[in-house]
Amino acid sequence: MRSFQGAVLFVDMLGFSALTRGRLKLTESEYMPWKIKPGGKFPHQLLAAQILLAFRKALMRTGRRFKAVKLAQLSDCAFLWSEDICAVTDAGRFLMHEAIEAGLLCRGGLAFGDVHEPNKIDHSIGAFIVGDAVTRAATYETMGKGMRIFTDSDTASEILFKRPHESFQALINPLVGETVDEWLWYSPEPILELSQDRLTLRPAIEKLVSCHTMLRYSPRFAWNAASPEGCRQLACSIVAISDAMQKLSQGYGEYEFTVEHLSSAMQTRKDSIRERVHKQFSEELLGLAMYRDRKKTRG
Template sequence: MELLQHYKGAVFFVDILGISALTNNNIALNHEDYRTWLNNNIPKFSNQFLGASILAEFRKLLLKLRKGNTSLKITQLSDCAFIWSEQIADVVVFCSKFMHQAVEKGILCRGGMAFGEIIETNQSHRLGRFILGDAVTQAAKLESRSKGCRVLINSDLPQELDKQSEDVSKRIFTLFQPFTNPLDFQVYDEFKWYLTPKLDYKNIVDLNFIDFDTRVKFTKNRLILANRLRCSPKFNWNSRSILGRAQLIASINFLSQNYTMGVLHNFGWVDVIDKRDEKVVEKMNKKLNEYPDYRKHIDEPFPEDWAE
């Protein structure tokens, strides 16, 4: 008989945006849209083959980031996945790495993360682990309540992280901030994964003591992500539907927002471009990396609202 385990922990639920519309043939695509994902060995370009290719890349990324961390457990359900652990910091770091690398690989995802009750089977088997509980339900609900590649969280998660891993919590606490959803004007807590480069559990930077040069570096990293969403042909298929385009634009808008972390720039993008090309991505990334710094004071303090 298979036993159930019951404990408190963190759950990250992540979903690929637009896959259902794609595989149900609700998005009309052309040869170029397929070609960026599918090679010429595919007998016939179709939405189903494109969806399968994206899901394969999604699964590959999950497995890659799971490798070497035995505290994390993962169950993939087609175009979504649950990642969970008793160790909250491990789930937060996984979330940060996953969201960054998903954009870099051309996969537009949205997530929810929650702390609470977890009930699971006591062993892995061919069907994958069975998981439910309050944290699972909350994470899945939170995922659906925003536009773009955000990760909403429940209010318990940062508080419990502070109890469990005080040093980690103090270093990254400013990444947990309220977010007013323009869809319903409700205020949700958010994990602002995009404000820093992907976290590394062995060397988590203390955001309370980063200088201006580091803030500029983080800003350029965020703008490079926005530029990829805006210009990479990997996201062609997302932009071919009204809903997909809205998800892209929402992501680009908050990823390229100005004066975050007290850094001013001239890249406040609010739309996608129609002629997408990897050469355009590379050209703009080079421009971003070479963008001059006209600051007058290196050690200016953070504005109080830098993480909003």
């Protein structure tokens, strides 16, 4: 076995177990975005297979792009790990964006610590790892709602030492008083702090807005919205991302939402609406971000 200090990201698909067990009442509106015929045999299992395939493709794209990061898929979840914590954060951010664009609702846990892996791996049956960081990453994934990545203060400090512009926030569970840190993987602040170039800002802002509009309007997430728990997971995701949009607007925008409002009034899911809102919000936020940078320069 090879032992080292490294970073581990655990990512899990939300709502997948309820889908495969047939606990969701789905109609044509939920199946058709994934090109599944609702009248066929076992349509919910075919939908699950399509989702797993999309997840696998997102992981493969991540692996090809970040060579320093190792990956292992275990059905509807996956581990990413490396001795290079910056490589894991970059890969994690990339994977989460890829997942949203594919219509995949997932959540993650991130930890830095002891990792142990075999010296030789039989790749025909997949890689595996054990260690304190592995256990903690899997535990942190369960400590919140929505398409977010949860971690601890020690891991956050390790990342901030090398990436001072990364964004974290502490969250307190009011029921038990436990504190967990959220890594704001969707926040464009690292790029905004390093660049005042409109050509650089636009793609970063469009990625943030795309997270919002995909989760809120894309038909691909309709099956997630078919249950109260799925609606809540989507709502928590949208609220977190919308808070980042509101922060970016310096309070001038109107992007704040509540989980209660979104859970009880989920939007009509149409790509035409998503594209229109995406264009509107992107232009608004780009203008506000450029205005913020001009104020900084003058100050």
